[in-house]
Amino acid sequence: MALGLVFTTAAAYLGLRVAHALAGVAVPSGRLVATLALMGVAFLLLYALANAVRRRPTWMEAAQRLDLEAGRHNRVAIALALLHDPDERPFAAAAICDGIDQLRRIAHERPALDAWTVPWRRFVGLASAASVLVVLGLLLPPLGHGPPMMHRPEAPTVADLAATPRPTAAPPVRMPEPVVAPASRPQGASRESGRAAGRKAQPLRVPDRPALAGNSGRGAAAEASDVDYAAGGQGESTGSPSESPRPDRSIRPTKRSPSRQSRIADRRRSEETQPDDSTVSRGGAGGGTMLPVVNTWSRRAETTENQPTEDRDADEDIEDENEANRQRGGVQPTLKDRNEAPSRELGISGDQGPPGAGRGGPTPPKKSRGTASLVLGVPVPDFVKGRLGPGTTKVTHERIRPAPMEGTPATGSPATPPSGPEAPAHRRDVPAPVARLVRDYLIALHSADAVARTPAGAPASQATAAR
Amino acid sequence: MTAAEAERQAERFREVFARLRAEVHKVFVGHDELVGHVLSVLLSDGHVLLEGVPGLGKTLLARTLASALRLSFSRIQFTPDLMPADIVGTMMLHEKEGGGHELRFAEGPLIANFILADEINRATPKTQSALLESMQERQVSVARRTIRLPEPFIVVATQNPIEQEGTYPLPEAQLDRFLVKLLVGYPTEREYHDILQRTTDVHTPSVEPVSSAEEILAMRRVVRSVPVTEQVRAYAIRIVMATQPGSPYAPAAVRRAVALGASPRGAQGLLLMGKVRALCDGRFAVSCRDIRDVALPVLRHRLLLSFEGQSERANPDDLVRAAVESVSELT
Numbered sequence: 001m002a003l004g005l006v007f008t009t010a011a012a013y014l015g016l017r018v019a020h021a022l023a024g025v026a027v028p029s030g031r032l033v034a035t036l037a038l039m040g041v042a043f044l045l046l047y048a049l050a051n052a053v054r055r056r057p058t059w060m061e062a063a064q065r066l067d068l069e070a071g072r073h074n075r076v077a078i079a080l081a082l083l084h085d086p087d088e089r090p091f092a093a094a095a096i097c098d099g100i101d102q103l104r105r106i107a108h109e110r111p112a113l114d115a116w117t118v119p120w121r122r123f124v125g126l127a128s129a130a131s132v133l134v135v136l137g138l139l140l141p142p143l144g145h146g147p148p149m150m151h152r153p154e155a156p157t158v159a160d161l162a163a164t165p166r167p168t169a170a171p172p173v174r175m176p177e178p179v180v181a182p183a184s185r186p187q188g189a190s191r192e193s194g195r196a197a198g199r200k201a202q203p204l205r206v207p208d209r210p211a212l213a214g215n216s217g218r219g220a221a222a223e224a225s226d227v228d229y230a231a232g233g234q235g236e237s238t239g240s241p242s243e244s245p246r247p248d249r250s251i252r253p254t255k256r257s258p259s260r261q262s263r264i265a266d267r268r269r270s271e272e273t274q275p276d277d278s279t280v281s282r283g284g285a286g287g288g289t290m291l292p293v294v295n296t297w298s299r300r301a302e303t304t305e306n307q308p309t310e311d312r313d314a315d316e317d318i319e320d321e322n323e324a325n326r327q328r329g330g331v332q333p334t335l336k337d338r339n340e341a342p343s344r345e346l347g348i349s350g351d352q353g354p355p356g357a358g359r360g361g362p363t364p365p366k367k368s369r370g371t372a373s374l375v376l377g378v379p380v381p382d383f384v385k386g387r388l389g390p391g392t393t394k395v396t397h398e399r400i401r402p403a404p405m406e407g408t409p410a411t412g413s414p415a416t417p418p419s420g421p422e423a424p425a426h427r428r429d430v431p432a433p434v435a436r437l438v439r440d441y442l443i444a445l446h447s448a449d450a451v452a453r454t455p456a457g458a459p460a461s462q463a464t465a466a467r
Numbered sequence: 468m469t470a471a472e473a474e475r476q477a478e479r480f481r482e483v484f485a486r487l488r489a490e491v492h493k494v495f496v497g498h499d500e501l502v503g504h505v506l507s508v509l510l511s512d513g514h515v516l517l518e519g520v521p522g523l524g525k526t527l528l529a530r531t532l533a534s535a536l537r538l539s540f541s542r543i544q545f546t547p548d549l550m551p552a553d554i555v556g557t558m559m560l561h562e563k564e565g566g567g568h569e570l571r572f573a574e575g576p577l578i579a580n581f582i583l584a585d586e587i588n589r590a591t592p593k594t595q596s597a598l599l600e601s602m603q604e605r606q607v608s609v610a611r612r613t614i615r616l617p618e619p620f621i622v623v624a625t626q627n628p629i630e631q632e633g634t635y636p637l638p639e640a641q642l643d644r645f646l647v648k649l650l651v652g653y654p655t656e657r658e659y660h661d662i663l664q665r666t667t668d669v670h671t672p673s674v675e676p677v678s679s680a681e682e683i684l685a686m687r688r689v690v691r692s693v694p695v696t697e698q699v700r701a702y703a704i705r706i707v708m709a710t711q712p713g714s715p716y717a718p719a720a721v722r723r724a725v726a727l728g729a730s731p732r733g734a735q736g737l738l739l740m741g742k743v744r745a746l747c748d749g750r751f752a753v754s755c756r757d758i759r760d761v762a763l764p765v766l767r768h769r770l771l772l773s774f775e776g777q778s779e780r781a782n783p784d785d786l787v788r789a790a791v792e793s794v795s796e797l798t
Contacts, residue, residue: 004764026751064698064797073754074699074796081696082752091693096753097470 007126009037010133017137070109075102473751476689477733480746483686484510486677490535493672495528495664497658503747504649504740504764505532505623511739513604514622515648516587516637516768523651525625532623532744534674538580539617547633551597555607557613567645572612577601580617580680584624588634593664595641598622602644612752631793633713639771646736648768667671693726693742695753698798702755703737706762707791710770718793721786724776727767736765 001445013034057065063077070076082092484506491502505528508515517525533540560568577597587595601607605616623701624635624645642648654662655691665672673760678724711728721728741757748757767783776786 014740060798068796071756073748073750073756074696074752075750075754077698078694078696078754079751082694083696085694087694089694090470091477091751093470094473095694098751232715405652428640 010130014133014137070106072102075099449464475752477746480686480689482677483682484747487535490674490677491531494674496741497544497654498663500753501649501651507740508623508646509745510690511646511742512687516645517625517647517651518628518648519651520629525651526585529623531674533581535677537676537679540581541576541579542583542585543576544585547591548588549590549594551594554597555609558610570622572609577607578614578616578621581708582622584622586626587624587728588626588636591729592635592638595637599640642732642768645768647764649764679740690742693753693783697737699753699755699758700798701756702794702796703734705794707734709793710766718789718796720789723742724772724777724779724781724783725786726773727768727771729766733766733769740765759791
């Protein structure tokens with residue numbers, strides 16, 4: 001148990017470190033985690049030790065262990081159980097006497113109870129896994145520097161920016177006015193606050209809140225979101241963005257791994273901005289050419305409707321079966337795997353059936369029981385192919401008596417051998433080495449066949465002779 | 468009744484058991500454990516299914532046991548054309564003495580104490596099913612008439628495992644009604660000598676009845692009075708549950724190869740056979756060892772193999788052994 005706890009603690013530690021490295025989840029320092037884990041392990045060990053010392057086996061457990069060791073048909077445990085049985089049968093009394101005799105007989109024998117063995121394999125496995133997890137956790141970036149979202153460097157003050165050598169080639173760039181300001185806050189207020197902040201030359205501190213709904217970042221540096229944080233110095237009070245010091249790469253929010261909360265919030269915002277009751281948006285009111293777009297709610301509804309009915313029925317069947325099993329007090333035998341009922345047909349079948357099936361093999365295919373099977377040898381077609389009408393063509397058979405016809409007889413000519421060149425297939429100009437090679441190959445091939453056909457143990461010569 | 472009386476009854480039980488066994492062994496050579504199991508079933512109020520290749524003495528064992536008991540004996544040779552009415556009986560038209568006719572019930576061979584169902588798998592399932600009611604409820608129903616069967620009632624059935632052509636394996640409901648399924652094997656070399664000497668000589672041994680129906684019923688009552696403790700009962704239940712693939716006690720082999728495990732009848736059979744075994748061993752209560760010893764004959768025919776089990780040619784005996792080994796005696 002303690003080893004399992006160590007393993008769990010190591011895994012949790014590694015998980016925290018990974019979460020810290022990836023998503024910036026705040027974790028306490030490594031020393032504190034290790035101290036807490038060790039304290040937990042020590043507590044559990046002490047608890048287990050105290051429990052083991054305090055707990056004593058019951059009389060029945062001791063009797064069962066004694067019987068198991070002595071191998072005397074559970075006589076002691078039976079006697080002990082029947083001693084507390086209110087149903088006093090004569091055979092129970094006899095069994096109790098028998099158990100007492102057995103106890104007297106083995107009173108001087110020291111039972112060799114099972115020695116406790118250390119589960120070395122499990123121990124080594126868990127310890128190795130815990131060690132690997134701890135080492136992996138230690139290989140991650142140290143906790144002392146802090147996660148990117150928790151220990152952000154302070155934003156430069158205006159005085160710091162003024163002290164920073166300004167590149168000469170870079171003229172100050174004014175950010176254009178945003179065309180659309182969807183933020184709830186008035187743009188003028190944002191600008192005013194930014195100017196006021198610039199006049200007071202207060203340091204622009206990044207708020208500790210990790211995620212805020214950001215806008216264009218124009219002067220509202222205090223309300224900048226994670227994404228807008230990098231442009232926090234672009235307000236009017238801080239000058240051009242080229243003058244602001246480049247923030248640390250580690251604190252730049254990456255789009256590849258946004259936090260889960262921000263993703264969920266974005267999704268909710270996108271869903272809330274779309275009308276709930278409409279399934280298809282028709283584009284702009286001015287008759288735009290945009291194609292209708294199905295929003296997510298309608299897609300969701302479509303997904304639910306298009307789900308295969310068979311799958312849902314199968315799931316419901318499984319749930320019903322589980323519920324029925326639960327109500328009947330446990331898992332019931334699965335009759336799905338039951339074999340097909342053997343055929344009871346009388347008759348001689350051809351193949352030998354599987355051993356144990358007892359049916360003498362598969363039966364012939366089932367015969368038809370329709371009317372057609374009753375009239376032997378008379379095929380009864382199901383339908384007749386043809387046209388209802390008489391058609392446009394007609395075949396007429398005329399009966400004409402055969403009559404001799406006049407003609408010139410054919411003249412025969414004597415057969416002469418062909419005088420032309422021999423056909424290429426009949427040429428025998430194969431070189432002698434090739435012919436010998438082919439001959440050897442064929443002989444070897446047929447001799448190999450003969451060996452293969454020879455029974456085990458018989459020489460190949462016999463097979464050749466037989467052939 | 469005191470403990471001394473119980474000891475006296477147990478002693479009497481052992482005497483009758485040994486007497487029956489000795490009488491059977493006058494004719495049936497060897498297979499002492501097999502004979503012991505058959506006698507245990509007789510005294511447990513159950514039925515026996517003997518399976519073995521031809522020539523091993525299955526029918527001889529049943530006939531010898533029937534001869535050793537003063538019981539009404541019926542032998543039914545199961546054939547493919549046997550009908551249920553041939554076993555149970557039917558209404559027949561009789562001519563009255565004063566004229567006219569009447570229907571009378573003609574009892575079939577099933578209405579007897581000791582039934583030898585020879586080659587039971589050669590009859591059709593329809594005929595085999597005629598035994599269902601009689602084996603479980605000890606009665607037969609013909610038309611509107613219900614006939615109680617005489618007590619004790621025992622069916623000893625034989626079947627051949629290799630001749631499968633033209634045979635009909637017993638349905639699961641029928642198999643489950645047999646308390647045990649015993650496999651009759653080949654005798655040893657020494658037993659061959661005894662068999663040849665007894666069967667090819669001029670003097671053939673004869674069997675005398677050594678027990679009666681009343682004595683058998685009394686012994687059955689003694690068997691029923693043997694106590695079973697909670698530990699042993701739980702052990703038997705867990706073994707039976709371990710043969711069911713959906714049970715938490717089932718080992719991996721059972722989960723893979725068994726489609727249908729043993730029923731509560733299997734647990735009943737374990738306890739009843741264990742009681743007889745304890746009495747024969749001179750003890751007064753059933754132990755876990757008794758349950759283990761009778762697990763194979765009681766449970767082997769109650770397992771229905773799955774497709775995987777059949778394809779792997781799983782042996783039910785191995786599966787029962789795996790189930791027994793997976794269950795611990797300790798509660």
